[in-house]
């Protein structure tokens with residue numbers, strides 16, 4: 498940027514979430530001098546673990562479960578295990594309990610999972626087998642910007658399923674159990690299940706479950722950020738915390754700047770430098786539903802009535818497909834349903850570092866209208882109690898975040914939106930603006946690398962990877978070799 502010839506750095510990355518870290522690493526790996534700036538006193542963004550309730554209880558403030566991290570074609574290339582990162586794999590990846598039937602469960606093994614669906618065994622295999630088999634070929638296209646696919650037939654087969662509304666694709670199943678499991682997976686899209694393309698996230702999460710599992714990092718999700726940061730500094734990168742950027746003038750001189758922030762923040766920081774057209778596209782960018790988050794310190798594990806649910810790392814609470822679809826749609830319309838769909842994780846069942854001996858932690862959230870400050874504690878706890886009678890008696894302490902508190906904690910969570918903007922059909926590949934490369938802005942050398950770019954939310958670092966790859970190739974003329982999944 499600018500007309501200088503001597504620069505302090507080749508690249509400055511602002512924001513140390515998984516995408517900022519991934520971008521900084523790829524740039525540094527290719528011989529650039531890179532400074533990573535973070536506004537908070539600690540690095541990691543959504544990779545954050547803190548003692549939110551009582552001393553000795555460690556809670557994941559944001560992300561907890563990491564199928565997308567272990568399935569990430571870029572993170573797979575990094576030697577993070579050598580920098581202290583250890584994943585723990587619950588035998589039951591996810592469970593979906595019911596009021597009056599055994600839970601539907603997702604296990605690592607595709608065939609074992611299918612056989613548990615009884616009458617839907619063959620339908621499940623027909624749906625998931627091709628996605629799992631083709632994943633290594635289609636992953637780089639699914640987890641990146643829109644372009645001509647390298648494997649068009651495999652991609653077209655995936656697209657025909659993925660682009661369907663989850664409520665439509667689920668009709669292939671005969672049993673309520675299989676339909677509900679699929680609905681719970683699709684609800685990670687954080688939008689009404691009647692929307693086009695809500696099947697995509699369900700297929701991606703389930704395929705990653707069968708290929709890699711749904712693990713949690715030993716010692717909390719911040720361990721992923723710590724390992725990425727340690728690797729980054731080991732190859733020469735520099736990190737400065739407590740540096741909150743409000744203007745481009747604050748930045749040291751650099752040939753490129755990559756922002757791990759969302760469009761609303763970019764408009765505030767760099768608005769006057771952006772072209773009118775690009776600015777108006779960013780102003781029209783849409784954020785989705787927010788989340789209400791709760792963490793508990795518990796006297797004992799959650800007493801789920803269903804045995805396999807007690808063994809699951811992740812639990813989806815919301816009953817049948819029609820119940821989940823109705824409640825998610827109500828939330829999207831601005832309401833706060835009494836029986837919201839809940840995503841719950843129980844890390845201490847698998848990782849003893851999270852709580853004192855014999856004690857436990859649990860993590861849960863439900864979707865709420867963007868910007869909501871309604872307290873959903875009672876609604877969430879009633880849903881847990883519905884499937885785990887006696888749960889409320891085990892609560893020792895709790896901590897909650899409404900959407901305003903979440904945005905205060907991390908300025909990227911605008912109105913409580915944890916995906917950096919709604920990931921619907923219109924914003925799936927063209928987030929945040931319709932451009933040849935969505936990572937570029939209208940200012941030469943200034944890039945966006947957050948989850949507001951493709952492929953969107955979640956801890957996978959692929960937005961940062963693609964933004965940095967674009968900067969390396971187009972700004973520095975350095976070729977970056979293609980990624981492969983294993």
Ligand SMILES: Cc1cc2nc3c(=O)[nH]c(=O)nc-3n(C[C@H](O)[C@H](O)[C@H](O)COP(=O)(O)OP(=O)(O)OC[C@H]3O[C@@H](n4cnc5c(N)ncnc54)[C@H](O)[C@@H]3O)c2cc1C
Nearest residue numbers: 512514515516536542543559560561562742909948955956
């Ligand atoms: C409650 C909750 C549960 C979640 N659960 C999961 C899960 O289980 N699995 C999963 O994969 N994902 C989960 N996510 C989503 C995941 O955390 C995000 O998608 C991911 O962190 C996005 O990464 P990012 O790098 O784009 O941005 P962030 O992780 O949001 O990082 C942005 C960073 O930039 C910094 N920053 C922002 N503005 C500035 C500025 N002006 N100056 C300096 N620094 C700045 C912020 O402080 C922050 O550190 C969850 C999120 C939440 C909130």
